[in-house]
Amino acid sequence: MTKNIVIVGGGFAGTAVAGALEKALAKSNDQEYRIILVEKKSHFYHAIAGLRSAVLDWDSRILIPYTDLFHNKRNKVVQASVVQLEKGEILLDQSIEEFGDRVAYDYLVLATGTHYPSPAKASALTYEATHANLESLRASVKSAKSIVIVGGGPVGIELAGEIRDVYAEKKITIVHAKDNFLDEASSPNVKLRRSLLTLAQKNQIDTIFNDSVDLPSDLKNHFYSPEDGIVKTNKGQMIENVDLVLLAFGNRPETAWLKNSSLGTEILNANGYIKVKKTFQVDHADLSNVFVLGDAADLSETKLAYRIGAHAPVVVENLVQIAVKKGKPTAEYKKGPDAMFITFGKKQGAGVLPFFGGLTQELGYAAR
Numbered sequence: 001m002t003k004n005i006v007i008v009g010g011g012f013a014g015t016a017v018a019g020a021l022e023k024a025l026a027k028s029n030d031q032e033y034r035i036i037l038v039e040k041k042s043h044f045y046h047a048i049a050g051l052r053s054a055v056l057d058w059d060s061r062i063l064i065p066y067t068d069l070f071h072n073k074r075n076k077v078v079q080a081s082v083v084q085l086e087k088g089e090i091l092l093d094q095s096i097e098e099f100g101d102r103v104a105y106d107y108l109v110l111a112t113g114t115h116y117p118s119p120a121k122a123s124a125l126t127y128e129a130t131h132a133n134l135e136s137l138r139a140s141v142k143s144a145k146s147i148v149i150v151g152g153g154p155v156g157i158e159l160a161g162e163i164r165d166v167y168a169e170k171k172i173t174i175v176h177a178k179d180n181f182l183d184e185a186s187s188p189n190v191k192l193r194r195s196l197l198t199l200a201q202k203n204q205i206d207t208i209f210n211d212s213v214d215l216p217s218d219l220k221n222h223f224y225s226p227e228d229g230i231v232k233t234n235k236g237q238m239i240e241n242v243d244l245v246l247l248a249f250g251n252r253p254e255t256a257w258l259k260n261s262s263l264g265t266e267i268l269n270a271n272g273y274i275k276v277k278k279t280f281q282v283d284h285a286d287l288s289n290v291f292v293l294g295d296a297a298d299l300s301e302t303k304l305a306y307r308i309g310a311h312a313p314v315v316v317e318n319l320v321q322i323a324v325k326k327g328k329p330t331a332e333y334k335k336g337p338d339a340m341f342i343t344f345g346k347k348q349g350a351g352v353l354p355f356f357g358g359l360t361q362e363l364g365y366a367a368r
């Protein structure tokens with residue numbers, strides 16, 4: 001009987017494992033396993049390019065269907081949300097042909113990543129709904145004369161850059177709770193934070209630091225037009241004549257569904273990330289056949305897609321070792337060098353590159 005290796009989540013991590021595992025199983029002449037990737041969305045959303053979609057309709061390029069993910073027809077993509085983890089099976093939010101409302105697994109890979117407000121990530125499940133949301137956002141950005149961006153982390157800065165690249169005249173204000181861009185705890189590089197401030201000033205981006213926006217309690221969307229055009233901050237400042245407020249904060253692990261079973265709850269740390277060993281097996285005595293990688297894994301490193309290039313080979317090697325060769329996991333993860341580059345539109349940006357212990361690099365500064 002065919003056995004299942006199930007991957008939950010078809011972001012950068014899930015698709016990297018799916019592609020590499022399909023090749024590795026073929027190389028081992030394996031006939032025992034098929035791969036099933038369960039993803040709630042009909043299309044992969046390219047988060048790295050997502051912010052530009054606030055000003056540019058390239059939706060058909062950044063929303064990629066899963067139809068060509070696998071070459072071997074025995075492997076499948078199932079569109080459903082996984083709502084519960086049990087030993088040997090996962091439960092779905094709906095009944096799917098061939099499987100019903102659950103999928104049995106012999107091996108499981110958790111790759112559910114993180115949630116982020118649109119357009120950084122998408123929450124709608126279909127191409128049409130995501131495109132409609134982005135169209136509505138683009139229209140709001142286009143018509144707004146004054147925009148407030150809440151959050152001065154990498155996403156807030158990059159979003160400001162994308163808007164400034166297309167609209168030279170709009171007033172853009174970033175409100176950020178820290179004393180400068182980013183967060184000293186997670187980005188201690190003082191030079192980088194200073195470079196970003198210079199970049200913002202050269203591009204006429206206003207900043208309000210050490211304060212936060214008093215958001216409406218009934219906020220349903222990832223952007224809104226404030227009543228009477230007034231945005232109040234928690235320290236009592238009033239920003240007037242604001243047409244649009246965009247949210248650029250709130251990255252949180254997509255793991256709440258694991259709380260629907262005691263087994264799932266046991267593998268979460270206090271912040272909702274999944275406890276992981278160096279082999280990428282979930283850190284739980286009863287779950288040596290369950291792996292986790294990507295943004296959802298509890299690893300003390302920046303949550304960036306380039307790291308997945310080093311996660312996925314370890315997961316695949318260990319899966320082949322255990323599942324196909326019936327051995328013990330052999331590969332262990334070693335965190336690679338830290339790198340971060342924050343773009344500001346198409347031609348500018350600043351970052352820390354992994355040379356000479358962390359070189360701060362500024363790009364662009366083209367006269368506008």
Ligand SMILES: Cc1cc2nc3c(=O)[nH]c(=O)nc-3n(C[C@H](O)[C@H](O)[C@H](O)COP(=O)(O)OP(=O)(O)OC[C@H]3O[C@@H](n4cnc5c(N)ncnc54)[C@H](O)[C@@H]3O)c2cc1C
Nearest residue numbers: 009011012013040081082112113114120294295304305306
């Ligand atoms: C605006 C922005 C810019 C970025 N720029 C860069 C960059 O320049 N370089 C870089 O290296 N990194 C960048 N990153 C980070 C990068 O996007 C993440 O590290 C990467 O997306 C993590 O991949 P992942 O597969 O772990 O998670 P995700 O990309 O979050 O994918 C998780 C997938 O799981 C699915 N899923 C979640 N829950 C369930 C469920 N219960 N059932 C079924 N499916 C589920 C989701 O729909 C999603 O498709 C950026 C991130 C953002 C937001």
